[in-house]
Amino acid sequence: MYQSFSSDYDRFVNWQERLVYEMPFIEEQIKTLQESTGNPLDILDTACGTGMHAVTLARQGHRVSAADLFPQMVEIGEHNARVAGVEVRFAAAGMGDMRATFGAAGFDLLLCLGNSLPHLTSESELRSALEDFAAVLRPGGMVFIQNRNFDLVMRQLQRWMEPQAHREGHKEWVFQRFYDFLPVGLIRFNIVTLKREKDSAWQSSVTSTLLRPQLHLELEQGLADAGFKNIRAYGSMQGEAFQPETSGNLIVTARKS
DSSP states (O other): HHHHHHHHHHHSSHHHHHHHHHHHHHHHHHHHHTTTTTTOOOEEEEETTTOOHHHHHHHOEEEEEEEEEEEEHHHHHHHHHHTTTOEEEEEEEEEHHHHHOOOOSSSEEEEETTTGGGGGSSHHHHHHHHHHHHHHEEEEEEEEEEEHHHHHHHTTTOOOOOOOEEEEETEEEEEEEEEEOOTTSEEEEEEEEEEEEEEEEEEEEEEEEEEEOOOOOHHHHHHHTTTTTEEEEEESSTTOOOOTOOOOOOEEEEEOO
């Protein structure tokens, strides 16, 4: 999916609005990690996409590394960092390969944002990824995960998400996301891209990938099994308490023992 969708990813995401909404809560967590020294952190952004969170954190003076499974995303992330005039160490690597790529115990904070973790489609893949996250963190380091609230999605079988639109001069894009709920317990995540120039006819394409809905109790237990403690769940990037029946997101932070 993301090989072909990478060229439109920064059109699909309204980064100005998203970063204004999300960064304050991330920065709150960073402050808790800086309490004793106030020094910049070593931060790893996994499944980083086009690297915009990583670039923002590098602008704030942190030492940032970032990885994505898809080289197409990494290439755009490297371009975004050059345009911003910051240094981010990028690598093409998937969740579960962080220690092999970056070494052990080198980071204070690991981010896994944008509903990325559910792209791991088996329990064993999730377990391996969480153990790998723990391996690259220093003792006391934090993992920060942002998922959709699949407790709510699966209870209500919420299929459709809000469309996104983008315009560049005479060119226009509309992105529509929706789920197919499969009998094997997985979800097919689809993005329909509509594109046109001036008043020409719309051209459409569809990209799809599989997700495994991770319920909050499974994720919290997986983190505990991987050696994390002080596990806290929030309902959005505004930091309110997680409510399985109503929250839009599941945000989880945890500290390495």
